[in-house]
Amino acid sequence: MNSDSFMVLFDFVIFFYGLYMVYSAYQMKRTGQPSNLIINQAELVGAKDMKGFCGAMFKPLVLFGIMAMIYGVAGYVNDKYLEVPMANFVAVALFLILCVWFLRETKKNKAKYIK
Numbered sequence: 452m453n454s455d456s457f458m459v460l461f462d463f464v465i466f467f468y469g470l471y472m473v474y475s476a477y478q479m480k481r482t483g484q485p486s487n488l489i490i491n492q493a494e495l496v497g498a499k500d501m502k503g504f505c506g507a508m509f510k511p512l513v514l515f516g517i518m519a520m521i522y523g524v525a526g527y528v529n530d531k532y533l534e535v536p537m538a539n540f541v542a543v544a545l546f547l548i549l550c551v552w553f554l555r556e557t558k559k560n561k562a563k564y565i566k
Contacts, residue, residue, distance in 0.1 A: 453460060458530045466523025472516030479505040479512070485514075489557055504564035511556040515549060522546045 458546065475486040483502045485495060489512065522542055529538045 455530060459527060462523045462526035462530060464523075465526065466520050467522075469516040469519025469523060470521060470559065471549065473513055474516075476509050476512035480509050490561065490565070494561070498565045500564045504560055507560040507564060511553055511560075515553045516548050518546070 475488045478484075480487050483505055485501060485504055485508070489508060490504075495530065498504070522545075524566065525542055529535055529542070
């Protein structure tokens with residue numbers, strides 16, 4: 452497997468991870484149970500407000516999932532057709548910034564609704 456194939460595979464994994472995040476957000480909203488994707492089930496023992504946590508995390512989870520899907524598609528297009536190295540750098544930087552934002556939102560909402 453050459454490096455181009457690996458990057459295309461990575462782009463698909465990121466895309467489907469984003470798709471799963473969006474699906475998980477809607478499942479959380481529907482069931483009122485937090486997803487294993489964002490919180491360990493052991494942390495939920497004695498939780499203050501699981502429904503509140505699910506509601507608070509819905510928008511960040513959907514936004515992060517959509518951005519992951521966009522990153523996967525953009526990465527695929529760049530790797531297969533455009534081959535602009537700076538585009539990969541910018542996309543990775545934006546994705547990492549979004550990861551930090553998502554982790555901060557998760558931590559804030561855990562402190563507010565779970566602990």
